[in-house]
Amino acid sequence: MVAAPLPRHGTFTHPSPVAKLVYGGSADPGAITTLVERVDGHSLFGRALDRLDATTFNALLDRLGISAVVxxxxxxxxxxxxxDATAFTQRPPVGPFIIFERRTATTIPIHVAGDRWSIPVEGQPGEWVSLHVAYYPLWRARRNDASLASRHGPAWDLEVRLDDGRGPVELRYRATAVEMGATMVSVAAAAVWLVWSWRARTRASERTVTQARSSA
Incomplete structure (x- = not known):
């Protein structure tokens, strides 16, 4: 179950389109320029709480694969x-927290094995459908061994364009040459640092021993 609490204090130190959508109302590239503390309890998805309509609210939560709201x-x-959100029903509160749960289960990608995920989809050939997972360029989508085009949706969710095939969509998250190269550089840099650190400690130890012998 994925919970979506109202904005409370938090910090994002890297680009996060979904965070920008939650706090600013748009997942387009750009910085979050308003402190979370200033919208705390006042707005969600860039709209004042009392002006956020159920249609927009439901659509965004559906795209993000959210099944509960706290x-x-x-x-x-x-x-x-x-x-007005008929897709959710209220559950008994837990302390000061009021819980709303989606009436029907949310379909999200299920891990199959390794880098493979699977999700059942419905739609017409040529239709773009959301897979209820955050978009990233390294996702690759296939159905029955046929590649499917992908893009990010309005909530920066992963969308794929359906073909005329049948069956679930298979997702794979694979690093490209750029990511693998960056990983190798990081590993090499870490190895160099470890060797340098070991040599520095060894030299310091040798100097200490030499000084001790000289003093004796």
Whole structure:
């Protein structure tokens, strides 16, 4: 189950389109320029809580594959979208947390083995469908050994264009030559640092022994 609490304090030190969508309302490239503390309990997906409509709310949560929403009791009156969100039903609260659970299960990619994931999909040939997982260029999609085109959706979710085949879509997350090269450089740099560190300690130890002998 994936929970989507209202914005509370957090820090992102690397590009995160989904975080930008949650806090700023757009997943387009760019920095998050407003501190989370300033939107805490006031806005979600770039909209004031009391102005966030159920249609937009449901569409974004569906694309992100979110199956549960956890809200603080003090924020619940403002988040009117939940009152009209027929896809969710309220569960018994846990302390100050109010839990809303999706009525029907959310279909997300399931790990098969190694770098392989699988997800059942429905749609017409040529239609772009969301796979409810974050987009990244290293994802590769296939169905029945046929490659499928992919792109990022409006929530920066992974979309694939269906062909006329049948059956689930298979995803593979594979590094390209750039990523593998960067990994090799990192490993080489770490090895050089370890050798340098070992030699520095060895030399320091030798100097200490030499000084001790000279003093004696």
């Amino acid at each position: 809200v603080l009791d003090e924020d619940r009156p403002e988040l009117k979208a939940l009152a």
